[in-house]
Amino acid sequence: MKYKHLFFDLDHTLWDFETNEQETLLELYNSHNLADRGVPSFEAFSVSYVGHNERLWDRFRKGFITRKDLRDKRFRLTLLDFRIGDEVLTQRLCEGFLQILPYKKALFPHTKETLEYLAGKGYPMHMITNGFEETQLLKMKNAEIDHYFTHIITSEMAGSLKPYREIFDFAMAKAGTNASESIMIGDALELDIKGAHSVGMDQVYFNPAKPAVDFQPTYVINGLHELRDIL
Known part of the structure; x- marks a missing residue:
């Protein structure tokens, strides 16, 4: 086998x-009666939240704000x-989101079958994620995929975020491997794919909605089942 260790994004x-985020936001919208508080529709609430969340995550990755800033401000700015300037409601939404979201279980098509196939071929698999x-x-754990992974590397554990080389170096050291024997599978061109490329690791770009136009990944797939043609 060309690759001895597989690294996945989550x-x-x-x-x-x-899917999981939208289900969580809908629960919050309904349980906190946001329609009665002046939020005209769930769609308006969702669009506002997602926009603020994406901008704040970008600032967090660049080191401009803290984790607490990210978690608090996305709902404060949405309201x-x-x-709506209600700090109590802001904190309830913040806490509720973090309590509900991790228990959602939606996976992309063919996730479990693909992981089972790769495990059956003897690949050690690891996770590299910027999430908390x-x-x-x-x-x-709740999506029942944790047992497939030998090492789960988070940005908190590594003290670094993708796309910076420190988190990739940390992950490879943890797995006891090197870039030439490893491959990164992820959806984010800047974070997963270019990040892995910068440390000499081959990449599988999974993101059919956003084709790479300024960079050529090692492989491109439109569905996880296509990993069988590569690995």
Whole structure:
């Protein structure tokens, strides 16, 4: 086998973040009666939250804000879009989101079958994720995929975030391997694919909605089942 160790991303690659996030936000919208508080629709609430969350995650990855800033501000700013300045409600939404989301179980098609196939071929598999450690471990456990992975490397554990080389170096050291024997499977071109490339690791780009236009990954797949043609 050309590759001796496989490294996966979690969110948007195996764990269906969009589906799970939307289900969580809908529960919060209904349970906190946000329609009665001036939020005209769930769609408006979701669009506002997702926009703020993506911008804040970008700032967090670049080191401009803390984890607490990220967790608090995304709901505070969302409510302010609807002229709601309620700190108690902000904290309840923040806490509720973190309590509900990790228990959602939606995975991308063919996730478990693919992991089972790769495990059957004897590949040691590892996770490299920028998510918060407690949340990511719960997601994997509740989705019943944690047992496939030998090492689960989070940005908190590594003290670094993708795409920086430190988290990839940390993960390879943990797994006892090197870049030439490893391959990274992920959906984020900048974080997973270019990050792995920067340390000399081959990559599988999984993101059919966003084709790579300025960079040529080692492999491109439109579905996880296509990993069988590579590994």
